[in-house]
Amino acid sequence: MKRSQLIYKIISYSILLLGLGIVAIPIWYMVSTAFKPQTMVFELPPQLWPNPSTFDNFIKAVTTDHFGLYFWNSVKVTLTATLLTVLISSMLAYAFARLNFPGKEALFYILLLGMMVPPVMLIIPQFIVSHKLDLYNNLWGLILVYVTMNIAMQTFLLRGVFEDVPRDLEEAAMIDGGSPFTIFTKIVLPLSGPGLAVVVINSFLYSWEEYTWANVNIGDSVNRTLPIGLALFQSEHLTEWGQVFAASLIALIPVVIIFILFQRYFVQGVSTTGIKG
Amino acid sequence: MREKKTRNQIAPAIIFLLPGFTLLIVFFLGPLLYSFRISFFDWNFAHPDRSVYVGLQNYITQFKSQIFQRAVSNTVIYTVITVVVKMVLGFFVAVILNQKLSGRTGFRVAYYLPVITSWVIVSLLFTYMFSGMGGLVNYFLKDVLHVIDKNIMWLADSTLALVPVVLVDIWKGVGWAAVIFLAGLQSIPVELLEAAEVDGANRWQRLTGVMLPMMRGTLVFLLVVLVLGGLNAYVPFQLITRGNPMDQTHSILTLMYRATFSRMNFGSGAAISYLLTIFVFVLSVVQLKLLRKPAGE
Numbered sequence: 001m002k003r004s005q006l007i008y009k010i011i012s013y014s015i016l017l018l019g020l021g022i023v024a025i026p027i028w029y030m031v032s033t034a035f036k037p038q039t040m041v042f043e044l045p046p047q048l049w050p051n052p053s054t055f056d057n058f059i060k061a062v063t064t065d066h067f068g069l070y071f072w073n074s075v076k077v078t079l080t081a082t083l084l085t086v087l088i089s090s091m092l093a094y095a096f097a098r099l100n101f102p103g104k105e106a107l108f109y110i111l112l113l114g115m116m117v118p119p120v121m122l123i124i125p126q127f128i129v130s131h132k133l134d135l136y137n138n139l140w141g142l143i144l145v146y147v148t149m150n151i152a153m154q155t156f157l158l159r160g161v162f163e164d165v166p167r168d169l170e171e172a173a174m175i176d177g178g179s180p181f182t183i184f185t186k187i188v189l190p191l192s193g194p195g196l197a198v199v200v201i202n203s204f205l206y207s208w209e210e211y212t213w214a215n216v217n218i219g220d221s222v223n224r225t226l227p228i229g230l231a232l233f234q235s236e237h238l239t240e241w242g243q244v245f246a247a248s249l250i251a252l253i254p255v256v257i258i259f260i261l262f263q264r265y266f267v268q269g270v271s272t273t274g275i276k277g
Numbered sequence: 278m279r280e281k282k283t284r285n286q287i288a289p290a291i292i293f294l295l296p297g298f299t300l301l302i303v304f305f306l307g308p309l310l311y312s313f314r315i316s317f318f319d320w321n322f323a324h325p326d327r328s329v330y331v332g333l334q335n336y337i338t339q340f341k342s343q344i345f346q347r348a349v350s351n352t353v354i355y356t357v358i359t360v361v362v363k364m365v366l367g368f369f370v371a372v373i374l375n376q377k378l379s380g381r382t383g384f385r386v387a388y389y390l391p392v393i394t395s396w397v398i399v400s401l402l403f404t405y406m407f408s409g410m411g412g413l414v415n416y417f418l419k420d421v422l423h424v425i426d427k428n429i430m431w432l433a434d435s436t437l438a439l440v441p442v443v444l445v446d447i448w449k450g451v452g453w454a455a456v457i458f459l460a461g462l463q464s465i466p467v468e469l470l471e472a473a474e475v476d477g478a479n480r481w482q483r484l485t486g487v488m489l490p491m492m493r494g495t496l497v498f499l500l501v502v503l504v505l506g507g508l509n510a511y512v513p514f515q516l517i518t519r520g521n522p523m524d525q526t527h528s529i530l531t532l533m534y535r536a537t538f539s540r541m542n543f544g545s546g547a548a549i550s551y552l553l554t555i556f557v558f559v560l561s562v563v564q565l566k567l568l569r570k571p572a573g574e
Contacts, residue, residue, distance in 0.1 A: 008480070015373060019384075019451075023452075026403070027391075029405075030402050088300070089297065091297065092298075094293055095294050101286055107294065110301065110306065111301070114301060118505065118509040118557060120550070122305065122309060123537075123550075124543055128311065128322075144303075148300045151297055181289065231401070248401065251395070255395070256393075
């Protein structure tokens, strides 16, 4: 190897390791704090690993303030919203990718508008709509808004994916008398696995983490989702950071599982969105 | 044949489009227009029919308000710093990760961890690290690096309070920018880079002469998306500074939230959100125009 290449490699690794340190320190601090007894939460200098360490924070976090309920609410909201987003946006995407109908272009522009309008600006009127439709304080109020806020982007993404499905397969099915529905469910969907996985990831993460709308639409404590629960937990237990981060780590478990399961689609998902956007 | 095909497809098209567009009309288009209307009223939430039309008053009030001006400047400063830093760092990380290095998948996963950690959690984490007493950041600055001699009360000062907000966004966002850049880099034909190398271009020349121009699309996409995200910043401001002290550390959206839900002034809130949207829209169009391929290319 040439000398200059070796130097370049050393510089590369140094920068990467520096970056790794910057990424890792806050995460390490969060994890170690979750295992600290309350008396050590502000102890300096910080220990690499708390001694004595304790599991109490996790137990307290789970047993106080309806944590289990918030977790369950988040599970319900996230799974339903993800399922509906996949279903509805793939239907839309199929119509835009394959069907001919009048007004197609105009409708597609409306969809594009949905990608450009910042979601938070809709919060006030959505709040009013939610009151009118009796969705205030109701998990369906979260689910339907999450699906709506997601379908524009996900439809856009899936349209690109569906367009890559070989047309001759569909034409063969059509000659055999297959309806658009058969083609959609028997050919297009099964061939679009990775694309659908990306939609699942995007929509799962969005719904699991969403804070702003949930904070507005849910007033009753029994209907809170996890992000609201975590933020409130911190403001109610101001300095009990051990418990706050124990609860946060538990909230991260599903995200990490999804991340590990779908790791290769993560990068793919980001880049598909990136290039097609 | 073709006509028959078209006609046959209208019925299925309606069925495929109906669920999605019902949602879009009820929760997106309707609200979008409704909000515009609200912004011209002194809106009465409990009895909308008793709302009073005030013309542009809600908009004018905002422009005159010091708190609004401050929120705009906070948001703009936050956006400019975070976007520039994330793009520069993200680009260099991507260039480094694009080489054949052992362990690069590991680095990629690690850099992506902050991206998948939720905004609420990272905001709480940075609030803790920037605690005035006993926070990790003060400890580093005071006891390890000795650049300050007494603890800084980050969140008590209207300027310093923006530091954790900016840093959390950078910390969380570099990985995402890097992944997008990486995808852009990988779409550059290898032959092109090899040709440049044969022609004697050094690393820096290949970077600025070949890679950057080839990635115009990626750059535009990132810039537009990151600026949009920055101007819409909400959670880190809401959870880290909460507008304190004296309402001087709001972002545009936390101010909108405060006007609407803390003061029940829906008209003002709607006006703020429309001002933001118009600003965002104009800015996006300008960015797309500026970055479009120059004529003659």
